[in-house]
Amino acid sequence: MRFSRLLVPTTKETPNDATLASHIFLIRGGFIQSVGGSGLYNFLPLGKKVLDRVRNVVKEELDNAGCQEVSLSFVTPASLWEESGRYEKYGKELLRFKDRKDNEFVLGPTHEEMMVNLVRQSVKSYKQLPLNLYQINLKFRDEIRPRFGLMRGREFLMKDGYSFHVDEADMKREFDLMEETYKKIFTRLGLEFRVVEADSGAIGGSGSKEFMVLADSGEDTIVVCDGCDYGANIEAAVRREKTCDAPAPQLGSEKVHTPDATTMEALSKFFNVDPFYLVKTVAMRAFYDEGKSQIVLFALRGSDELQEVKACNAVDANELVEVSEEELEEAGLIAGFMSPLNAPESVRVVIDNALKGATNMICGANEKAYHTTGNTIDGDFDYRDIVAVQEGDACAKCGGTLRYTKGIEAGHIFQLGTRYSEPLGCTFLDENGKAKPMVMGTYGIGVSRLLAAIIEQHHDEKGCIWTKESAPFDLYVMVSNIKDEAQLALGEKLYEALSAAGIDVLFDDRKDRFGAKMKDYELIGIPHAVIIGKKLFDGLVEFVTREGMVKEEVSAEEIVSFVQERLC
RNA sequence: CGGAGUGUAGCGCAGUCUGGUAGCGCACCUGGUUUGGGACCAGGGGGUCGAAGGUUCGAGUCCUUUCACUCCGACCA
Numbered sequence: 001m002r003f004s005r006l007l008v009p010t011t012k013e014t015p016n017d018a019t020l021a022s023h024i025f026l027i028r029g030g031f032i033q034s035v036g037g038s039g040l041y042n043f044l045p046l047g048k049k050v051l052d053r054v055r056n057v058v059k060e061e062l063d064n065a066g067c068q069e070v071s072l073s074f075v076t077p078a079s080l081w082e083e084s085g086r087y088e089k090y091g092k093e094l095l096r097f098k099d100r101k102d103n104e105f106v107l108g109p110t111h112e113e114m115m116v117n118l119v120r121q122s123v124k125s126y127k128q129l130p131l132n133l134y135q136i137n138l139k140f141r142d143e144i145r146p147r148f149g150l151m152r153g154r155e156f157l158m159k160d161g162y163s164f165h166v167d168e169a170d171m172k173r174e175f176d177l178m179e180e181t182y183k184k185i186f187t188r189l190g191l192e193f194r195v196v197e198a199d200s201g202a203i204g205g206s207g208s209k210e211f212m213v214l215a216d217s218g219e220d221t222i223v224v225c226d227g228c229d230y231g232a233n234i235e236a237a238v239r240r241e242k243t244c245d246a247p248a249p250q251l252g253s254e255k256v257h258t259p260d261a262t263t264m265e266a267l268s269k270f271f272n273v274d275p276f277y278l279v280k281t282v283a284m285r286a287f288y289d290e291g292k293s294q295i296v297l298f299a300l301r302g303s304d305e306l307q308e309v310k311a312c313n314a315v316d317a318n319e320l321v322e323v324s325e326e327e328l329e330e331a332g333l334i335a336g337f338m339s340p341l342n343a344p345e346s347v348r349v350v351i352d353n354a355l356k357g358a359t360n361m362i363c364g365a366n367e368k369a370y371h372t373t374g375n376t377i378d379g380d381f382d383y384r385d386i387v388a389v390q391e392g393d394a395c396a397k398c399g400g401t402l403r404y405t406k407g408i409e410a411g412h413i414f415q416l417g418t419r420y421s422e423p424l425g426c427t428f429l430d431e432n433g434k435a436k437p438m439v440m441g442t443y444g445i446g447v448s449r450l451l452a453a454i455i456e457q458h459h460d461e462k463g464c465i466w467t468k469e470s471a472p473f474d475l476y477v478m479v480s481n482i483k484d485e486a487q488l489a490l491g492e493k494l495y496e497a498l499s500a501a502g503i504d505v506l507f508d509d510r511k512d513r514f515g516a517k518m519k520d521y522e523l524i525g526i527p528h529a530v531i532i533g534k535k536l537f538d539g540l541v542e543f544v545t546r547e548g549m550v551k552e553e554v555s556a557e558e559i560v561s562f563v564q565e566r567l568c
Numbered sequence: 569c570g571g572a573g574u575g576u577a578g579c580g581c582a583g584u585c586u587g588g589u590a591g592c593g594c595a596c597c598u599g600g601u602u603u604g605g606g607a608c609c610a611g612g613g614g615g616u617c618g619a620a621g622g623u624u625c626g627a628g629u630c631c632u633u634u635c636a637c638u639c640c641g642a643c644c645a
Contacts, residue, residue, distance in 0.1 A: 091643090145643085
């Protein structure tokens with residue numbers, strides 16, 4: 001491709017809404033263009049090329065693993081969503097609309113329903129299973145807050161795969177195969193990543209794993225172990241039970257006047273005890289379908305923090321919202337002095353596993369300005385894991401030290417079970433002629449997000465540094481001064497010879513000066529370049545490696561074979 | 569939805585307080601010079617100042633309403 005003919009509107013100036021390197025360089029490098037609506041982007045020729053290359057890597061590996069590509073309608077009938085029960089559960093993220101006949105539709109945010117519908121219509125027998133179908137298509141989620149360019153757009157390209165099995169064991173086999181396949185994909189793309197235990201979220205199902213591309217700019221906090229390979233999203237992370245060296249308060253069962261001790265810190269000072277021996281009670285309003293809600297008290301040790309996703313799952317709610325003091329009072333609760341032990345009937349109580357059987361605990365009295373001491377938590381409560389693992393906690397697996405790191409969720413695989421096949425009636429006949437719901441797995445990769453993830457991991461202050469399998473071109477060839485006939489002639493010759501050798505070359509034949517072209521090269525970030533410049537007088541050209549901007553002088557006569565050797 | 573802010577040329581911004589010919593940089597077009605680190609000179613095109621209403625002789629500027637977008641929190645590939 002000749003640069004002079006390529007639409008690559010590079011800019012010197014940074015768009016004012018871009019803060020992330022990937023967002024800045026993808027816009028400045030002319031890969032993508034903001035559409036104006038938030039979270040919507042056009043892919044320009046360079047961006048489209050990268051997207052296609054990434055997509056091909058994904059496709060090749062999946063096809064190798066025996067998956068079959070299909071393409072489902074982007075517009076999906078609302079009735080399917082009602083069948084699965086997600087029409088409401090998915091909430092405002094579903095973009096709903098009606099056609100001229102007043103039929104309701106949804107722009108697909110994920111396609112479990114659609115794929116199940118496809119399969120239930122065409123698969124009837126155990127002989128046709130297992131089956132793994134995928135597509136690489138647009139998705140639309142009306143995100144609450146799109147941001148960071150391609151990282152969190154509303155419209156995005158996703159690979160979504162769905163597998164169908166006769167039983168759980170076969171589904172797990174496929175799940176493991178997909179984990180291996182995903183590892184191959186991310187490795188080929190040159191990404192440093194980690195596979196972690198994850199929460200299943202709105203998709204539903206049991207076991208799930210996320211593929212986290214490690215980057216400080218990642219939106220997810222992941223917990224990793226220094227001692228073993230344990231890794232988990234903070235939303236699903238577990239730890240070894242915590243202990244405390246400080247002595248437990250030796251206080252009998254009493255009610256103590258504690259007027260100003262409304263925080264854990266103040267309470268800890270008041271009694272001069274470690275927060276480990278305090279009961280922290282967090283009130284949240286849990287929302288369910290049809291707008292129903294209930295106040296829930298979550299109790300944990302004063303030294304712990306509530307993990308909201310775990311808490312939300314514990315009460316099976318759609319979402320949790322903080323509660324105002326007025327609402328608390330209406331429910332008969334006093335902020336700062338709440339207790340799970342004698343809570344009003346109307347509120348639900350969930351207690352963290354770590355508190356089960358705890359003794360000598362100091363707790364709110366459910367009475368203004370009073371706490372009670374000497375409590376033992378052994379009642380018939382709903383005990384759950386609702387705690388946020390903290391840095392320094394011990395690994396449940398090996399006892400090593402856990403720490404936080406940041407990641408970009410690039411892939412997520414789920415063991416779905418019959419979450420969708422059952423309500424949608426996706427059944428097959430087994431050897432005995434009995435109808436059974438298919439056991440499913442589902443597997444996603446954020447393909448457009450991968451572009452952002454690659455740049456987050458591979459860039460410098462000057463621009464992008466694409467990895468081998470993601471680069472828009474294999475090689476960039478620059479003629480420094482196109483008025484220099486010898487330079488131009490060599491450029492044309494190289495362009496032709498290298499292209500003929502199967503190398504995808506971006507040939508910079510523009511009239512601009514050396515500096516301008518160099519800046520564009522650095523911004524666009526093609527892995528290697530050949531610069532034809534003044535040293536051609538001495539029969540030399542430069543071979544540049546974008547990573548580190550390493551320059552090597554090579555004889556003009558040998559450059560073709562030199563490049564071929566270096567690029568493969 | 570809660571909090572904070574911004575809407576003026578394709579992009580980045582000034583002008584708004586104190587009403588009086590709509591500006592600057594980048595980009596773009598024409599001509600010339602220049603060609604190893606985002607060149608220079610000369611000329612040029614491009615705007616219903618987010619929208620609606622109001623005050624006024626006169627509104628980008630003041631008032632009211634509204635919409636959109638951005639940033640900080642809850643959702644997710």
